[in-house]
Amino acid sequence: MKVVVLTGAGISAESGVPTFRDADGLWEGHRVEDVATPEAYDVQPTVVHRFYDDRRRALGRVAPNPAHLALARLEEGIGDDLLVITQNIDDLHERAGSTRVLHMHGELRSALCRACMRRTPWTGDLGDFPPCPGCGVTELRPDVVWFGEMPYEMDRIFVALDQADLFVAIGTSGAVYPAAGFVQFASGAGARTLELNLAPSEVTGLFDDARQGLAGELVPRWVDELLG
Numbered sequence: 001m002k003v004v005v006l007t008g009a010g011i012s013a014e015s016g017v018p019t020f021r022d023a024d025g026l027w028e029g030h031r032v033e034d035v036a037t038p039e040a041y042d043v044q045p046t047v048v049h050r051f052y053d054d055r056r057r058a059l060g061r062v063a064p065n066p067a068h069l070a071l072a073r074l075e076e077g078i079g080d081d082l083l084v085i086t087q088n089i090d091d092l093h094e095r096a097g098s099t100r101v102l103h104m105h106g107e108l109r110s111a112l113c114r115a116c117m118r119r120t121p122w123t124g125d126l127g128d129f130p131p132c133p134g135c136g137v138t139e140l141r142p143d144v145v146w147f148g149e150m151p152y153e154m155d156r157i158f159v160a161l162d163q164a165d166l167f168v169a170i171g172t173s174g175a176v177y178p179a180a181g182f183v184q185f186a187s188g189a190g191a192r193t194l195e196l197n198l199a200p201s202e203v204t205g206l207f208d209d210a211r212q213g214l215a216g217e218l219v220p221r222w223v224d225e226l227l228g
């Protein structure tokens, strides 16, 4: 059985990573739709760099939780038949042990050069405008996908959704496309669909089944069922 899992900010919430649209959301009073844009970066690059530099540093203070660990255990059990598509830019799936992970909205620990478009692994700050290791131009930005930009890995994602027998969305509000549309695509291609989320999302009604609760509890239980 081919399983495709889509994860969002809710899976990392119990690790201490704030979500976007809950009360204590990441952008401190700003709507993410207003600030996570290339236009906002053009106007205030220093502010945007500080925000991502802080989040990159915070990665060192958080750890995978039982939901990330359960997905790694599922990969141990079914191997190549599992693909995790994450909207998250943290590296908690990888640190839990998952290897089959696509970061469709980019990664905190990567920098993108606006001059030569090279992607470079990056663990330090970007706010001091360091040169690109490839071309030397000081045009490095966070390697993340903002509104109006094309998410990464879309070809591989749609092939996987097309072949999936089971599609599971975990900890995502269903407010952002194209990820919010994956359930319809997978369902149309014949997959069963399941949502695991703290509260009903904007697209709960499109899933065959939905369970509400903490990811750290729901995901290990669901993985036990699947492997059992």
Ligand code: BJW
Pocket: 007, 008, 009, 010, 011, 013, 014, 019, 020, 021, 022, 032, 033, 036, 087, 088, 089, 105, 144, 145, 146, 147, 148, 149, 150, 151, 154, 170, 171, 172, 173, 174, 175, 176, 177, 178, 196, 197, 198, 199, 200, 201, 213, 214, 215, 216
């Ligand atoms: C828990 C929990 C716990 C909490 N346990 N659960 C009109 C209609 C349709 C689409 C559009 C439109 N106008 C424009 C668009 C397109 C636009 C879009 O979707 N806009 C919306 C505002 C409508 N999308 C884009 O521009 C995208 N690109 C694009 O579409 O390109 C064209 C294209 C065409 C065809 C095919 C493919 C592409 C790009 C979107 C980029 C989003 N970027 C961000 C920032 C990334 C960098 C960063 O991290 O800073 O991505 S925005 C932000 O939202 C981030 C997230 O990945 C994304 C989704 O958020 P997520 O993960 O769902 O988090 P939350 O906070 O919303 O929800 C958390 C959930 O967890 C909640 O439900 C909680 O209840 C739950 N939860 N604790 C379980 N413990």
